[in-house]
Amino acid sequence: MILHELIDFEVLRVIWWLLLGVLLIGFALTDGFDMGVGALLPFVAKTDLERRVAINTVGPVWEGNQVWFILGGGAIFAAWPPLYAVSFSGFYMAMFLILAALILRPVAFKYRSKRDGVRWRQTWDWALFIGGAVPALIFGVAVGNVLQGVPFRFTEDLMPLYEGSFFGLLNPFALLTGLTSLAMLIMHGGAWLSLKADGVVGERARVYGSYAAAGSLLGFLLAGLWLAIGLDGYAFTSPSVTDGPSNPLFSEVAKGGSWLAAYAERPWIAIAPVLGIVGAVLTFLGLRAGREVSTLLSSKLAIFGMISSVGLTMFPFILPSSIDPKSSLTVWDSSSSHLTLFVMLVATVIFMPLILAYTAWVYKVLWGKVTEEEVRSNTDTVY
Amino acid sequence: MDLDVVELSRLQFAMTAMYHFLFVPLTLGLSIIIAIMETVYVMTNRLIWRQMTKFWGTLFGINFVLGVATGITMEFQFGMNWSYYSHYVGDVFGAPLAVEGLMAFFLEATFVGLFFFGWDKLSKVGHLTVTWLVAIGSNFSALWILIANGWMQNPVGAQFNPLSMRMEMTSFYDVVFNEVAQAKFVHTVSAGYVTAAVFVLGVSAWYLLKERHTELARRSIAVAASFGLASALSVVVLGDESGYSVTHSQKMKLAAIEAMWETEPAPASFTAFGFPDQEARETHYAIHIPYAMGLIGTRSLTEEIPGIAELVEDAETRIRSGIIAYGALMDIRKDPKHAPADATALFEQHGKDLGFAYLLKRYVDDPRDATEADIAKAAEDTVPTVWPLFWAFRIMVGLGFAFIGVMAYFFFVASFKKMTFPRPALYLAVIMIPAPWIAAELGWFVAEYGRQPWTVDGVLPTALSVSHLSITQVAITLAGFIALYSVLFLIEMGLMIKYIRKGPYLDVPETAGVSGSAPSASRAAPAAGLQPAE
Numbered sequence: 044m045i046l047h048e049l050i051d052f053e054v055l056r057v058i059w060w061l062l063l064g065v066l067l068i069g070f071a072l073t074d075g076f077d078m079g080v081g082a083l084l085p086f087v088a089k090t091d092l093e094r095r096v097a098i099n100t101v102g103p104v105w106e107g108n109q110v111w112f113i114l115g116g117g118a119i120f121a122a123w124p125p126l127y128a129v130s131f132s133g134f135y136m137a138m139f140l141i142l143a144a145l146i147l148r149p150v151a152f153k154y155r156s157k158r159d160g161v162r163w164r165q166t167w168d169w170a171l172f173i174g175g176a177v178p179a180l181i182f183g184v185a186v187g188n189v190l191q192g193v194p195f196r197f198t199e200d201l202m203p204l205y206e207g208s209f210f211g212l213l214n215p216f217a218l219l220t221g222l223t224s225l226a227m228l229i230m231h232g233g234a235w236l237s238l239k240a241d242g243v244v245g246e247r248a249r250v251y252g253s254y255a256a257a258g259s260l261l262g263f264l265l266a267g268l269w270l271a272i273g274l275d276g277y278a279f280t281s282p283s284v285t286d287g288p289s290n291p292l293f294s295e296v297a298k299g300g301s302w303l304a305a306y307a308e309r310p311w312i313a314i315a316p317v318l319g320i321v322g323a324v325l326t327f328l329g330l331r332a333g334r335e336v337s338t339l340l341s342s343k344l345a346i347f348g349m350i351s352s353v354g355l356t357m358f359p360f361i362l363p364s365s366i367d368p369k370s371s372l373t374v375w376d377s378s379s380s381h382l383t384l385f386v387m388l389v390a391t392v393i394f395m396p397l398i399l400a401y402t403a404w405v406y407k408v409l410w411g412k413v414t415e416e417e418v419r420s421n422t423d424t425v426y
Numbered sequence: 427m428d429l430d431v432v433e434l435s436r437l438q439f440a441m442t443a444m445y446h447f448l449f450v451p452l453t454l455g456l457s458i459i460i461a462i463m464e465t466v467y468v469m470t471n472r473l474i475w476r477q478m479t480k481f482w483g484t485l486f487g488i489n490f491v492l493g494v495a496t497g498i499t500m501e502f503q504f505g506m507n508w509s510y511y512s513h514y515v516g517d518v519f520g521a522p523l524a525v526e527g528l529m530a531f532f533l534e535a536t537f538v539g540l541f542f543f544g545w546d547k548l549s550k551v552g553h554l555t556v557t558w559l560v561a562i563g564s565n566f567s568a569l570w571i572l573i574a575n576g577w578m579q580n581p582v583g584a585q586f587n588p589l590s591m592r593m594e595m596t597s598f599y600d601v602v603f604n605e606v607a608q609a610k611f612v613h614t615v616s617a618g619y620v621t622a623a624v625f626v627l628g629v630s631a632w633y634l635l636k637e638r639h640t641e642l643a644r645r646s647i648a649v650a651a652s653f654g655l656a657s658a659l660s661v662v663v664l665g666d667e668s669g670y671s672v673t674h675s676q677k678m679k680l681a682a683i684e685a686m687w688e689t690e691p692a693p694a695s696f697t698a699f700g701f702p703d704q705e706a707r708e709t710h711y712a713i714h715i716p717y718a719m720g721l722i723g724t725r726s727l728t729e730e731i732p733g734i735a736e737l738v739e740d741a742e743t744r745i746r747s748g749i750i751a752y753g754a755l756m757d758i759r760k761d762p763k764h765a766p767a768d769a770t771a772l773f774e775q776h777g778k779d780l781g782f783a784y785l786l787k788r789y790v791d792d793p794r795d796a797t798e799a800d801i802a803k804a805a806e807d808t809v810p811t812v813w814p815l816f817w818a819f820r821i822m823v824g825l826g827f828a829f830i831g832v833m834a835y836f837f838f839v840a841s842f843k844k845m846t847f848p849r850p851a852l853y854l855a856v857i858m859i860p861a862p863w864i865a866a867e868l869g870w871f872v873a874e875y876g877r878q879p880w881t882v883d884g885v886l887p888t889a890l891s892v893s894h895l896s897i898t899q900v901a902i903t904l905a906g907f908i909a910l911y912s913v914l915f916l917i918e919m920g921l922m923i924k925y926i927r928k929g930p931y932l933d934v935p936e937t938a939g940v941s942g943s944a945p946s947a948s949r950a951a952p953a954a955g956l957q958p959a960e
Contacts, residue, residue, distance in 0.1 A: 114528065117526065120501075120516050121516065124520060131502060132505060139506070146499065148495075203513065290590050293762070382595050383517050386595070394528040401533075
């Protein structure tokens, strides 16, 4: 097949770097509010009926939302195999915790209302809380570690060796980014509940959501400050070949300088953190003022800005190695082959618009607030 | 290479994959059975069919969610426990997984919510469309997963790239239209349909025995038996199709399944029964059916099927060729940008056997240092343990024929005997419920264990595919999965039984007027009071 050479390898790599961002942001925008609702559940809903209202705001959609996460994993595997191999095996115990939480979550949604017992339901409420809060925290911890560099190296055969430990992941900077990520998704869950949940649940969600919006803003600013004064970046020391074979060991990389140097080189990327900050401020104000649709949109804006800040700051780095910078994974040396990237792009161009269209249709069908009355009168069919 | 980590990782993968496949086949088949029932409802307007759709839909939901939850483990585990595999073949293997997400899983998961929550929010045809989209999404999902798995059995459309040290795709078309993948797909989804049909049949038979919900049960049996008969025939016929394609790509697996120690003159006989003895390389008390194997395996009377001894010799030849390839690869790697022309030429000639050189890594670090004894041992390693394959295969096939018999019987009684099922037949249907799961798990066992010692046939040995993890790490996660999965299994079974005992929601009166008649007869005489509420 010669067709794939219509698009340069280098261009395809940048497209797939962008698509990776699209998938991760898509995940945070959709499944993010499911997780936020899970993490908020014990606080915004006290009685069983209130909890069912909160749960049923995401009941019909969490399954589709979660596919953003599955597809994100699949796309990392298919488009960035070395990233998939290094990060999933390196963060082994952390990934297991995420997995356990994400296994409990769907089951909790589905099984909670299938029996009446108080203990049964409370147990699943805990599962929903863990299934929301733990992944949200760990994803942020992972981002914090990626920014610092991760202790891995490749052998000559490109076998990844990871030399860190689980507790090494829990360093102060990573905990800061972890809490920021948690606050960000709680903010999003709060904005969602204020739109979708009727009555007292929505009101409480506005209060907690606004705290979380303030917290995520503060965390984001602190992390930025930390990047400016306390953390080294990474840079190529050999001329980067952008269309060569995907072998990280072919280039030279050194630790040093600041990640924020990217903003001097490409000043336009400052738009991302600005959007993140403006979004968080608007969400805070919107929740306080009780605006609904526009608040959910501003929460989305905040998430978009914050996540894309990380990607744009690090470009072209994806996963730097702290013990062997030469092994670092970048956009130019850790992608799939030219043909695979092309084939997958074609599949994405065909299916992504369809996915967005039918997802939008489903949300439209489900438009409107979930009320206690609705839950009570459909007690056998809703969650 | 830490062999304990390899073994534990294999155990974890086998356990999580087989657990995942407890839920998948029922999802595949039940989604279609439900869609059929709802189609009848929309076409006839008879509320009993809506009640059936909702009732089986509830059981579908309890099952579906665990399939989704445990599927996440499958996708993550390649990276977590098989990182060299992920690096080495991700370029080829990852693509179908990603397309699965885009094309199938999104469809299935987005609409499954509306299936449960959309009854009052959609028109009848709108809801039916949603149900069919869930069924189609589930089945497409299986297609792409089996394309990925088919590539592990028969790695076509890819080539090793010495510069990136991995397999890279050369033809997406070849990967998708891999004959092994296509045969596996139809065989696997058919097995899922049989599973669901046996499940619906068994649960309905239990209702008839208890004389509860008989209207729902009889109609469900009619659907399950006709759907199940077609599927049971297809699973055996198309299983034969995968038996045929296996001879091209995985001769060793076939030889092991058949305990064919030596090449026989064509057409080979089929060993119906016996006790394989790996040490002595013979099968005790064997009962042979003349010609059968040659006909199934090659569809000819003249083509030979190689036996295990011959295949070990082949492997030894390929290992020697692989050592040459490995040497050439090392020369290329010294200065990848200016590789010596002779090394490149040598690698082009022998590169396809590189995987066989990796088999030596169990014994020596550098395959070029291997002794004659190492080579002989590595060649011997290409023989999987025969007796479990021999027996697993035979039990699976036996069950496959049993399903045809049972489904044909129920189809006959449902169609021509006015649904008067004798009680022993109903008891048999109840007892049969676990059987399709046993057959399906054995089928996967044959497919995956039979591929050993490879993760990707002839390309990458299992022992080399694992992540660089400590034994403690893998032991912790293995114990964690066992604990979590056991608890969830008990909870799931408890809910299934509870909701089967509870029966359908009573939003439709039991149809008193038409009891005892076949659905074809009752459809002609709609009872009053059963007109839909909408």
